[in-house]
Amino acid sequence: MQNNKSKMNAQPQPTLALLHWGDLIEDFLDTIGVSFEAFCNEMTGGWMFGYIDALKLAGVRTVLFCISARVTEPQRYTHKPTGATICVLPAPKIYQVVRRPMLNAYGCTVKDVFGDVGGVRRYWCAVLKEVVHHLATPLGLLARELRREGCQAILCQEYEYARFDVCVLLGKLMGLPVFATFQGGDFQLSRLERPLRPLTLQACAGLIVATQTEVQRVQSRYGVPSAKLARIFNPMDVANWHAMDRSEARAALGISLDAQVVVYHGRIEIHRKGLDILLDAWQQVLSERPGRNLRLLLVGTGSDAEKLRQRLAQMQLPGVIWKDEYVRDRTTIRRYLSAADVYTLPSRHEGFPVAPIEAMSCSLPVVAADAPGVPDILEGGEASGGLVVPHGDATALALALGRVLDNETWARELGKLARCRAEECFSLEAIGTSLRDFLISSSQRRSTGTSLQNPLHFIFDRQSD
Known part of the structure; x- marks a missing residue:
């Protein structure tokens, strides 16, 4: 009877959704010659799995969401070294159609992306270049799987990227705080990002930035307040x-x-x-x-x-x-x-x-x-x-x-x-604690003055009671 009571009183583990930079996970893995199977079974280290390990030590579960053009429905895997859940979502069909004729979706110019094109086709190619990255995230599927996994917050790898803009919108619709880190992305790939980025940076819950130069850049360019910025290093085991x-x-x-x-x-x-x-x-x-x-x-x-x-x-x-x-x-x-x-x-x-x-x-x-x-x-x-x-x-x-x-x-x-x-x-323990504390404080500020209780704030508070 006592065991049943303790189970009933047990609080769910705080769960964070982590989304990678780049439209598709294979865009990264293919360039380094790593199969998705090896990614799940063998890959360790780097900022991504460092975050997962550090947050795990701090009592936060992480679900890694990957977007792929090589699946047709959501699939789940377990990352063997960390035990984290990897949820792979199919890229939207409209994105796959737009992406198909591209030679390099991450090119800076129309020629980089599509090769030599002219006339009316060049005009339409220029339009597609500007919007393609904002089409890469399957919002409906992501929302459904976030609920299924019980995620209370979203963390994007980079804030200077289209997926961050889309996730901030989704976070607003779902009542979830959205955070992002800086891993080197201080540039924009499309003109659409220019008007959107100041808005999404102001609307997000917080940014995790390790370098002082980048802190100064986002403050001077976007006016991000200091309270929204946490200078936290990438963790290392x-x-x-x-x-x-x-x-x-x-x-x-x-x-x-x-x-x-x-x-x-x-x-x-x-x-x-x-x-x-x-x-x-x-x-x-x-x-x-x-x-x-x-x-x-x-x-x-x-x-x-x-x-x-x-x-x-x-x-x-x-x-x-x-x-x-x-x-x-x-x-x-x-x-x-x-x-x-x-x-x-x-x-x-x-x-x-x-x-x-x-x-x-x-x-x-x-x-x-x-x-x-x-x-x-x-x-x-x-x-x-x-x-x-x-x-x-x-x-x-x-x-x-x-x-x-x-x-x-x-x-x-x-x-x-x-x-x-x-x-x-740079230890996992020190960085994990810093990350968790920032998530708590930022969620508390975000929920102040709103009618909806922030779910991450609620669960963290219940766990600390």
């Missing part, structure tokens, strides 16, 4: 992410113990990730240290894999090892990092990158370009375990890498500081 034995890691990769290794892991996008700068810097590092056993380990694949292959063949740089694969297994990534002496991130543009935090968790010093997010991660500079250089500057990158490679004792000290920084600022 620091407790279970640490260095492995270096000798074993190097033996597995065929790298000698006397070599000095610089590692980069991430997507292969030459301009965005600054890989052209890295190769130029590496050439300078080698020329200034003749006879040294130096290695540059590149890990990852992406849309520019073939271009990178051609560039490497053209430059004929000694000591470059490239693992052309998208690595889903945490142990494998840790092995690559553990084989290295220093991690580098030469990016021109980032949102809030997780890769350098993974390296810091493995006690690696970091040499990174000052792309958005990096100065926040290495806020204390050397005291945070790394060096920050101007982006796009191969000479500055080469000099910083050289400083670390030329002083192994100092490099080890930087690595210890990096690990401390990761433990203190």
Whole structure:
């Protein structure tokens, strides 16, 4: 009888709906060569699953909603590493019709999207380019599945994207608060976003922004009040992410113990990730240290894999090892990092990158370009375990890498500081609590003065009684 009473008094777990950037989930997975099955069974890390893990520790259940043109009805899966529910919804038919003739739906110009078109057809293509992304979300199906899963709030990956506008509208209709994060999207793909975005940003419940520069941008451009902004870093499973034995890691990769290794892991996008700068810097590092056993380990694949292959063949740089694969297994990534002496991130543009935090968790010093997010991660500079250089500057990158490679004792000290920084600022527990607190406070403000009790506020309050 007592057990039955406790079951009756048990409150439902707060549930958050998480929606990805991009029209279709396959637009992301196809570019990195990952099947949806592997996404469900093997993929870990990154901001998305970091959020899921962190919120889970804070007592919040997350349902990941994905949109796909490869299903015809809603389907449910379980993400094996986190236990989260993944709900896949079919893209609206009108979207699929509009998308079909497009060469690249994310292009900036009509030519990028449709190729060479002229006359009246060019006019209609221009119209379709501006509206296509706002057509990608199946509002009716999403509303039904949100109710079915008992979601009390919606969290979008990016606020500078059409899906955020649509979700804010849906949230208003359903009485649900809508939040969004910043993961690098500080641009707009269509003219339709220009008049809509100021309205939806004012109407949303709150924004989660890790970088100070982006906080300043949304405040100056859109007038978003400080109360709606939370500066919360992307989480990292620091407790279970640490260095492995270096000798074993190097033996597995065929790298000698006397070599000095610089590692980069991430997507292969030459301009965005600054890989052209890295190769130029590496050439300078080698020329200034003749006879040294130096290695540059590149890990990852992406849309520019073939271009990178051609560039490497053209430059004929000694000591470059490239693992052309998208690595889903945490142990494998840790092995690559553990084989290295220093991690580098030469990016021109980032949102809030997780890769350098993974390296810091493995006690690696970091040499990174000052792309958005990096100065926040290495806020204390050397005291945070790394060096920050101007982006796009191969000479500055080469000099910083050289400083670390030329002083192994100092490099080890930087690595210890990096690990401390990761433990203190990016752990799942700390970030999960911050996220949960922001959801509560923002929901409370949103429900003030309205006749409808906000459902997220209600459940959080009942749980804390």
